[in-house]
Amino acid sequence: EIYRATVAAGEQAGHLDKVLERLADYTESREQIRQKVLAAMLYPIVLTVMCFAIVSLLLAFVVPKVVAVFETSKAKLPVITRLLISTSGFFRAYGLYLLIGAVAAYLLFRRWQRDPAARRRFQRLQLRAPLLGKLTRGFNTARFTRTFSILTASSVPVLEALRIAGEVVTNLPMRDAVTDAAARVREGAPIGRSLAASRMFPPMTIHLISSGESSGQLESMLERAAISQERELDAILSALVGLLGPVLIIFMGLFVMGIVFAMLLPIFEMNNLIH
Numbered sequence: 001e002i003y004r005a006t007v008a009a010g011e012q013a014g015h016l017d018k019v020l021e022r023l024a025d026y027t028e029s030r031e032q033i034r035q036k037v038l039a040a041m042l043y044p045i046v047l048t049v050m051c052f053a054i055v056s057l058l059l060a061f062v063v064p065k066v067v068a069v070f071e072t073s074k075a076k077l078p079v080i081t082r083l084l085i086s087t088s089g090f091f092r093a094y095g096l097y098l099l100i101g102a103v104a105a106y107l108l109f110r111r112w113q114r115d116p117a118a119r120r121r122f123q124r125l126q127l128r129a130p131l132l133g134k135l136t137r138g139f140n141t142a143r144f145t146r147t148f149s150i151l152t153a154s155s156v157p158v159l160e161a162l163r164i165a166g167e168v169v170t171n172l173p174m175r176d177a178v179t180d181a182a183a184r185v186r187e188g189a190p191i192g193r194s195l196a197a198s199r200m201f202p203p204m205t206i207h208l209i210s211s212g213e214s215s216g217q218l219e220s221m222l223e224r225a226a227i228s229q230e231r232e233l234d235a236i237l238s239a240l241v242g243l244l245g246p247v248l249i250i251f252m253g254l255f256v257m258g259i260v261f262a263m264l265l266p267i268f269e270m271n272n273l274i275h
Contacts, residue, residue, distance in 0.1 A: 019154045026150045033142060033230060037135075040237040044244045051252040056091070058259050063088040066263045077266050084262040120172040127173060127200070135236060140169045141205055142229035144178065149222035158218075159186055174200045191218075204228060 067085050070077055077085070091098075113119045127133045147168045151161035159182060166178030177198030184194035192210030195201050205225045212221025 022150050022153060026146060029146060029226075029230070030143065033139065033233065036234060036237050037139065040241050043241055044248060047245065047248040047252070051248065051255065054252065055255055055259070056095070058256070059088045059091050060095070063259070063263065064092070070266055078262075080258075080262045081266050084259060116172070120176075123171050124173045127171065131236075131240070135233070135240075136171055137174070137200070137202065138229050138233040138236065140171045140174050141201055142226055142233055143168050143170075144174075144201075145205060145209075145222050145229060146226035149219060149226055152222060153219045158191070162191070174198075177201070202229070 063084060067088070070081070070085075113122065123136075126136050144165050148161055148165035151164060152158065156164070162178065162182045162185060166175050166182065169175040169178060177195065177200040180198060181191065181194035184197070185191055190210065191213050192206050195209065196206045205228075208221045208225040208228070209218070212218040215221075
């Protein structure tokens, strides 16, 4: 709808070429943000899956063979080794059921998310999460301000621009905040104050919008707010990828080292007894 509204407004104002150029920049900016978010999510997910696969292979195939050697010796095993054996036996016996349960839980969650009220409650919890909330808020604020800026620059009426910009917000509570703000603006309230009432958007964004509204430079201030949010989001995603990678690798190494240590400890104790 943003493309239809901006092109129609550009045709009426007689500057369709500038509108199309803005839309091209807007599309490129949205795609860059989407790619950055996907890249930030993909790396930790791949490392987590690799860690889970390695540990599962060790527990399912390597540990049982070592256990068979220990059982023939009938020696008293260390606590950590007995714990490892119990864990391996549990995963071998119930691993398939755990996998089926995880898939079923995921499908039930997706089905639950189809209910708008349930999705709204879940997304409200997302906003309260320390890191996830900041990412969600920044991502949606960047999309909203960028879209609002493009629409106002293309001479789309403010109320219509506000409504269309709210539709690109993926977080339902934030979208509701834009809808409520549009209703207040229709009654004559300022845009900045109307958006600030919900406390869903960052204070800096509200300040820039209010400044642009009072100075008659709403378009440029919206663009500045969008750039600010995009830079902040980019910095958070870069730091997140840089931090999660080493943390997951260290965690995976410690976990595998613990399994290897639990398997080798009885062998070391047997050697000490022999000596």
